[in-house]
């Protein structure tokens with residue numbers, strides 16, 4: 001993939017252009033595309049981890065799906081009421097990503113600060129004020145001593161500070177690091193700072209969690225979960241599988257990503273060579289993708305870590321998503337045009353976006369020339385809060401189309417859409433399924449996994 005200038009331009013701070021789509025609504029009467037498939041992928045909510053549950057398994061149902069192509073907003077699946085709600089929540093809103101979000105009682109921005117496992121010269125000093133220093137390289141490869149406190153002038157530390165060793169040492173912070181990086185991302189930072197490895201926990205500690213969901217909300221989610229999923233060809237080579245991952249699948253994926261994310265090669269704050277930071281945390285599985293060089297490699301250059309393997313179960317979801325998309329396009333009138341080739345992922349890039357996260361329009365083009373030429377699809381899982389996902393043929397937010405990706409949705413872009421420009425305009429607050437949050441303590445934000453074959 002290549003998050004080249006697109007990542008940069010969109011990923012930097014400062015106001016990003018809003019697509020004209022943001023205020024538009026879908027007029028269902030005018031839908032151009034007919035509905036495609038819908039069926040229960042797996043089980044009803046609660047099926048796997050809660051024993052059994054015959055409710056949704058194997059049951060087929062047809063779900064009406066519409067896309068309003070001319071409106072620039074693709075809207076699919078769901079009941080009419082949900083549709084309206086999601087439009088009110090997201091599509092109709094023109095508010096900018098909330099950079100100044102206030103803290104929630106469940107600790108919106110707390111971070112896990114952990115020195116790099118591979119660093120030989122970590123030095124944690126917590127006496128008096130809190131500072132964490134370590135040796136790292138400057139831009140010219142010289143070794144300098146850095147102080148994390150310097151980097152985070154506006155970080156406030158909570159009373160809950162605990163320290164332990166590299167494997168069991170952690171410094172619990174109530175930090176505004178995410179907002180800080182969002183503000184700072186346009187700056188050219190200090191090369192030393194950006195190389196500091198800080199593993200990021202995508203979940204919050206249970207004790208901080210005080211969100212209670214109403215049974216109404218939970219029932220609504222259950223209903224959505226039992227509805228099965230709907231698939232739609234958004235444009236040639238781009239297929240959206242709405243509600244493809246069950247809640248149990250999502251819980252499993254979050255738990256697995258959390259576990260991997262706190263180990264070697266786990267979630268960190270990526271940055272570019274010039275010091276600009278991306279508005280997300282990242283972890284690579286299978287192979288490392290380095291935003292500084294736009295290259296894939298076996299290890300992560302800044303700390304030498306080896307990316308964890310892609311969990312087997314993840315690949316199974318990918319295979320099923322590809323097969324289902326292929327069946328969908330096989331029934332489409334424009335078979336050849338919509339074609340999606342097979343793909344065996346050897347790379348997965350996991351992104352975690354907090355409420356202020358975003359990603360500029362870019363193309364994924366750092367995979368091998370063969371992979372791209374063949375149009376091998378990128379398969380993208382969305383989990384947690386919904387995202388306004390932009391896509392189009394140009395790197396221009398105003399000309400891009402937009403679709404809201406919800407938790408459980410899987411998007412594929414291959415074939416004719418392999419080189420599509422795409423990005424995340426904003427994360428829609430409080431849109432994650434409550435059950436998912438309760439089961440996993442996933443932080444407010446969105447987990448996205450994109451699978452590719454090099």
Ligand SMILES: O=C(O)CCC(=O)C(=O)O
Nearest residue numbers: 001349351364424448450
């Ligand atoms: O978060 C998303 O939906 C897109 C992520 C993406 O484009 C990427 O990682 O290359």
Ligand SMILES: [Fe+2]
Nearest residue numbers: 001363364422
């Ligand atoms: Fe991408």
